Amino acid sequence: MAGDYETESSEEAEGGPVKSFLEHLEDFRWVLIKSLVALGVAMLICLVGANYVVQILKWPLAHAPLRHPSTNQVAVVSFGTNHLGNFEFSPDQQKLLNLGTNRFVSVQIEPLMIGTNQVLGWQVTTNPAAIAEAQRLNVDLINLSPAGAFFVAFQVALYGGAVLAAPFILYFVASFIFPALKVSERRHIYPALIFGVVLFLAGISFCYFILMPLALSASQLYSNWLGFGAFQWRAEDYISFVCRFMLGMGIGFELPVVILTLVKIGVLSYSTLAKARRYMIVINLFLGAVLTTPEVLTQIVMFIPLQLLYEITVWIAWYWDRQERKKAANQE
Numbered sequence: 367m368a369g370d371y372e373t374e375s376s377e378e379a380e381g382g383p384v385k386s387f388l389e390h391l392e393d394f395r396w397v398l399i400k401s402l403v404a405l406g407v408a409m410l411i412c413l414v415g416a417n418y419v420v421q422i423l424k425w426p427l428a429h430a431p432l433r434h435p436s437t438n439q440v441a442v443v444s445f446g447t448n449h450l451g452n453f454e455f456s457p458d459q460q461k462l463l464n465l466g467t468n469r470f471v472s473v474q475i476e477p478l479m480i481g482t483n484q485v486l487g488w489q490v491t492t493n494p495a496a497i498a499e500a501q502r503l504n505v506d507l508i509n510l511s512p513a514g515a516f517f518v519a520f521q522v523a524l525y526g527g528a529v530l531a532a533p534f535i536l537y538f539v540a541s542f543i544f545p546a547l548k549v550s551e552r553r554h555i556y557p558a559l560i561f562g563v564v565l566f567l568a569g570i571s572f573c574y575f576i577l578m579p580l581a582l583s584a585s586q587l588y589s590n591w592l593g594f595g596a597f598q599w600r601a602e603d604y605i606s607f608v609c610r611f612m613l614g615m616g617i618g619f620e621l622p623v624v625i626l627t628l629v630k631i632g633v634l635s636y637s638t639l640a641k642a643r644r645y646m647i648v649i650n651l652f653l654g655a656v657l658t659t660p661e662v663l664t665q666i667v668m669f670i671p672l673q674l675l676y677e678i679t680v681w682i683a684w685y686w687d688r689q690e691r692k693k694a695a696n697q698e
Contacts, residue, residue: 393542394542397538397539397541397542400534400538401531401534401535401538401539404531404534404535404538405527405528405531405535406527407531408526408527408528408529408530408531408534409523409524409526409527409531410523410527411527411530412522412523412526412527412530413519413520413522413523416518416519416522416523419522419526420518420522420605423522423604423605423608423609424507425574426574426575426578426579426582426608427503427505427507427579427582427604428502428503429502429579430502430503430578430579430580430582430583430586431501431502431503431579431580431583432500432501432502432503432504432583432586433583433584433586433587436454437469438454438455438456438457438460439454439455439460439465439468439469439470439471440452440453440454440455440469440470440471440500441453441455441465441470441471441472441473442470442471442472442473442493442496442497442499442500443473443475443488444472444473444474444475444493444496445474445475445476449496449499450475452500452504465490466490470497470500470501471490471497472490472491472492472493472496472497473488473489473490473491474488474489474490474491474493475487475488476488476489503582503583503586504597505582505586505596505597505598505599506597506598506599507598507599507600507601507604508598508599508600508601509600509601509602510600514600514601514602515601517602518601518602518605521602521605521606521609522605525605525609525613528613529613533563536559540555540559551631554627554630554631555627558623558624558626558627561623562620562623562624565619565620565622565623565675566616566617566619566620567616568619569612569615569616569617569618569619569620570612570613570615570616572615572619572671573611573612573615573616573668574612576667577611577615577664577667577668578608578611578612580663580664580667581611581664584663584664614653614656615668618650618653618668618672618675619671619672619675621672621675621676621679622675622676622678622679625639625676625679625683626679626682626683629683629686630686634683635683635687636680636683636684636686636687639679639680639683640680640684643676643677643680646673646676647673650668650669650672650673650676651665651669653668653669653672654666654668654669654672
């Protein structure tokens, strides 16, 4: 029995029982099947609730600030409860209309009786909601083809299903890989998975609440600078851009976990990470250029947290390396 116990302990320390190539192939086949089933079920759920997912994805657009390149007065014109539009006046028009000195004003159109004639007049009102609306993007998402709505629904199902199914797919992949890992390696992998999920969600949240509104606002400003209108966007292009942007940011935030796990296992070291700093600067700038709009501000806003996370990773690797050297010196 002692021999059996030693064999089991040795197998566990070295990564579990040895399997043949066909047995590994069979296990991998089942991982693929279960992952595809999980993805299919998650896509079906997102497809049924596609309208709710679209409303979630439209939140950054509704909260993106509207940038006015000039300092001219802007009037928010309404008729009853209907919003007629936002109009930017020239300096001569401002003097002629005399709507006050505020940059943004709310103007209410209402019918007036002059003798027996009914005419339309305007009145400057205090409507904070209308003034706030004038400082946000007012972009309509449209479909330009009969099949456009189906493409949008498929995109929503694909991206949303990938996010929903990710924990299950990760579990299936882990159940396939973990038996081959040593006990010392598993001790580093488990915390890495937890921190990886946390950082992935942090990256998506940072992109969703902070970076995405800035990127959309920059896109509108750049379009106006080129002389194009930016009041209607194709829905499928918007959904694809937002989802790729958020997923890219989430994956970028996970990079420190991957690097530190490789450091713990022994694949990378502090000296290697320090030498690779210049390359990571180029890589992070490239990610900022590819995943965001061509506007410099959003690229820098994305570059800064990614590079900061890498610098923190290098610092942690230096601290671990220092601790290992102290331990080795004490043992001598």
